[in-house]
Structure formats: structure tokens, C-alpha cells
Amino acid sequence: PAPAAAAATVRVCSLPGTPTAALDTAVAREAFRLAGIAATFSTRGIDGGDDDDGISAHELVKSLDRHCDVIAGFPRSAIADASDTTLLFSQGYLRSGYVSVALRHARTAPAGKEVVAATYASPAQLIAVQQQNVRFDLENTSERTVDAVATGRAQRAIVWYPAVVAYQAAHPKQAFRIGPTSSPYAGWQLVFAFGARSAELQQRVDAALSRMKDNGRLAALTRKWTLPDNAQEARDTHAAPRFLDGAFASAGRLRAAVVAVRGTAAAGGFIKVAAGTGGDAPAFDAAQVAHGKQLYGDACAKCHGANLEGNTAPALSGPSFAPLSHSHLTIGGIFGYMSTNMPADQPGKMKDEEYADLMA
Missing domain, CATH: 3.40.190.10 (Periplasmic binding protein-like II)
Structure with missing residues (x-):
């Protein structure tokens, strides 16, 4: 044309x-x-x-x-x-972004009882997984995400701010309390x-x-x-390494190559991965690679792109993901983040072996 x-x-x-x-x-x-x-x-x-x-x-x-x-x-x-x-x-x-939304006069929910709504397969989902001691309500649209707070399905929402403006225009009597989110994906x-x-x-x-x-x-x-x-207020905070944008971003550094797997008891269920930058990369066989590709297509591609190029979630290849020099990424760090935060809609749902095949 x-x-x-x-x-x-x-x-x-x-x-x-x-x-x-x-x-x-x-x-x-x-x-x-x-x-x-x-x-x-x-x-x-x-x-x-x-x-x-x-x-x-x-x-x-x-x-x-x-x-x-x-x-x-x-x-x-x-x-x-x-x-x-x-x-x-x-x-x-x-200039807009993702905000934290609650009813204007809502009381703070007890620890572990708060339900946070987010829009499925959107940056809101990536930001929501940073929240600690909460449960998640994933909605299919940003309008329904705001509505989850308005109707009491959730105490709070991470949502695209224009959706809040549009919702309030349609429901003039509805009053929300708007707050910042602290994430590189917010702005x-x-x-x-x-x-x-x-x-x-x-x-x-x-x-x-x-x-x-x-x-x-x-x-x-x-x-x-x-x-x-x-x-x-919280949008211009210093950017953490990208694989730390999640629960680990606020929970501190990984403990010396020992990573806890979500869903296991605190006293056990630990796996050991190489967190250092030295040494050879782990060896994977062809069966692991093939299975990992299938898992990626089923659980990851809709957000990260069919070829790792990024879609609603960041790219998983190229210089923006892992620069050739001065990169803070390690294989152990990537594995630790992925196994506790991904897939974003059901973090930690896969078996250890499946996460390993995804790494392959």
C-alpha cells in the first residue's frame, strides 16, 4: 500500500x-x-x-x-x-499508568485476607504479583477489574487508571481512593x-x-x-533488575543459591540452583527442550510473545532482557523468579521439573 x-x-x-x-x-x-x-x-x-x-x-x-x-x-x-x-x-x-484503587472509605483488610483484583494478561497482573499476603481476583477486562472493587468482590485493584475515569463517568456516585503502585511496569x-x-x-x-x-x-x-x-509518587523509583520485578523485588535478595518453591512448607521444599555467574550453563537434553517449548506456548506466549519478543509482558530475549555486559541476571535468579512468580495468573503452579524444562 x-x-x-x-x-x-x-x-x-x-x-x-x-x-x-x-x-x-x-x-x-x-x-x-x-x-x-x-x-x-x-x-x-x-x-x-x-x-x-x-x-x-x-x-x-x-x-x-x-x-x-x-x-x-x-x-x-x-x-x-x-x-x-x-x-x-x-x-x-x-501520561498515565496503573494505580491502586480501593473504595474511598474502605477499612484495611486483615493480613492475608485482602483480595486484590487485576486484569488478566495485562501489566496489572505483573504488578499485582508484587503484593504480599494477598489473594488475587483476575478479571477479563479493566472495567470488570474496577467493578470488582465497587461491588465488593475485591478490597483493592491494580488497574489502568483511564478505566477508573471511565467507570466513574458511568457511575457518578461511586467514590474511589487512588494510590500509586511501585513498579517499572506502572508508568x-x-x-x-x-x-x-x-x-x-x-x-x-x-x-x-x-x-x-x-x-x-x-x-x-x-x-x-x-x-x-x-x-x-511511586513511579520514578529506581529500577530494579528486571527479573526481580515481582515478589523478590520487595522481599530482598535470594539467599545464597537456595530458592523456596511456592506452595511448599516453609521448613522444607527447597531446591538448590546455581546462583553464581561462573561455571557452565546447566545441561538440558532434547526432550526437555521440546517439552519446554510446549509449556511456553501453552502458559507463557500469550504474555511474552511466541518468539520471546514480548507482548503484554516484557521480552525474554535481546539486550533489554540480558545485556551482553554488566548484566545482573543469573540462571539461578531467573529460575528463582520464574518458579515463584510465573505464570502470572497462577504463580508456582508448575512442577519443579516443568520449570526446569522451560529454562531449557
Whole structure:
């Protein structure tokens, strides 16, 4: 197809089910008007495929080739965007992220009794596993995640902040207490995404967004969607090594190569793994590799990508995962994190042998 910049009218699509659809359309209309670009807005949106496991980078690129020239409301994160999707992006027009939500006057639940809701196969799930001494309620949409708190299914939720704004707009009498989350996965920006051959269009939209920032128009459009000040307090904390983003991030360092397996008694059930950087990598046979690939496809690919490239969860390969130098990752550290925190919807559900095959 011809580059979008050469088209008479630019087709703008949005992500399916996004709570910011009205905002994305309003910002897009103003930006394209300032840029002098005619635009149409698709009600079809991006094709998410045949399942509910999210939208892959491949599906996004395919939609840009067939149905859209621009995707409005595309969420970007410095942590989750390590893989090259061949897309181009505008500057951000809304800083948002994942917050902790509770009823405004709710009492603190007793230790071990609190239920925390999170949206399945989303960054909220990765953030939620950091919570200690809680039980989890996984919901299929961000709207249902907020509703879990409103209706009492959960005492608290880790959820995409725009979903809270949209829920309160639909339920004006509902009052929530919003708090920060402390995780590298918490902070995001909404941007416009373009195909790889639309550099001229991307530059014109970027220039229009800069004008909107300067004249106050962008602030006016995004005011009700802006994160509360108290919800941003914990976002700029120092980044821990990525394999420590989970229960271990707040529980301290692993004890000298001894890792506890979740679901076993505290007095036993320990396995020993090599935590040092020296020595050879563990030896795996072909059967372990084949079984590990099957396990990965069944339990991990929907979040981490079919080829480890990352999707709703970070990439598991490449320099952003394990730099060639100065990396803090160890085989033991990766195994320890994975065996106690993954899969994110049912941490620690696999057998030790299955986690070993995944490592293979």
C-alpha cells in the first residue's frame, strides 16, 4: 500500500475496548486539524484476532497495512517496548499508568485476607504479583477489574487508571481512593502509532501535538484523564533488575543459591540452583527442550510473545532482557523468579521439573 502521508484521507483506528476512545478521538481530531490532514475515524478498530489474549505486534502491523494508517491511544512503556515492532510513534499526549484503587472509605483488610483484583494478561497482573499476603481476583477486562472493587468482590485493584475515569463517568456516585503502585511496569504514555513508511505523517502529527501543548489545548482535552498527583509518587523509583520485578523485588535478595518453591512448607521444599555467574550453563537434553517449548506456548506466549519478543509482558530475549555486559541476571535468579512468580495468573503452579524444562 502507498505510504499514509500520500493518502488523501488518513484512516484512524483505536484499540478494541479502550476506555480512552473518546479522548483518543478528540486529541486525534485536533491534531490532524492543526496538521491540515483530512482524517476518518474507523468504528471497526484494530482486529484483535480470534482470542482474548491481547493484540500482538504482528496483528498491529497487519491492521496498519490493511485497515488503518494511524492507531490512536497506543500505550507505550520504556520497559515493555524493548522489541522492535517496525512501528513509528508520536510523542506522548497523556501520561498515565496503573494505580491502586480501593473504595474511598474502605477499612484495611486483615493480613492475608485482602483480595486484590487485576486484569488478566495485562501489566496489572505483573504488578499485582508484587503484593504480599494477598489473594488475587483476575478479571477479563479493566472495567470488570474496577467493578470488582465497587461491588465488593475485591478490597483493592491494580488497574489502568483511564478505566477508573471511565467507570466513574458511568457511575457518578461511586467514590474511589487512588494510590500509586511501585513498579517499572506502572508508568505509560498514550501515543499515536504509524506504519514504518509513514515518517512524514508522524512528523506532522508530532508538530501538531507540540503546538497543542504550547497553546494549552492538549491540557484542556486530557484534564480529567490526568493521573492524580498522589498516584505518581511511586513511579520514578529506581529500577530494579528486571527479573526481580515481582515478589523478590520487595522481599530482598535470594539467599545464597537456595530458592523456596511456592506452595511448599516453609521448613522444607527447597531446591538448590546455581546462583553464581561462573561455571557452565546447566545441561538440558532434547526432550526437555521440546517439552519446554510446549509449556511456553501453552502458559507463557500469550504474555511474552511466541518468539520471546514480548507482548503484554516484557521480552525474554535481546539486550533489554540480558545485556551482553554488566548484566545482573543469573540462571539461578531467573529460575528463582520464574518458579515463584510465573505464570502470572497462577504463580508456582508448575512442577519443579516443568520449570526446569522451560529454562531449557
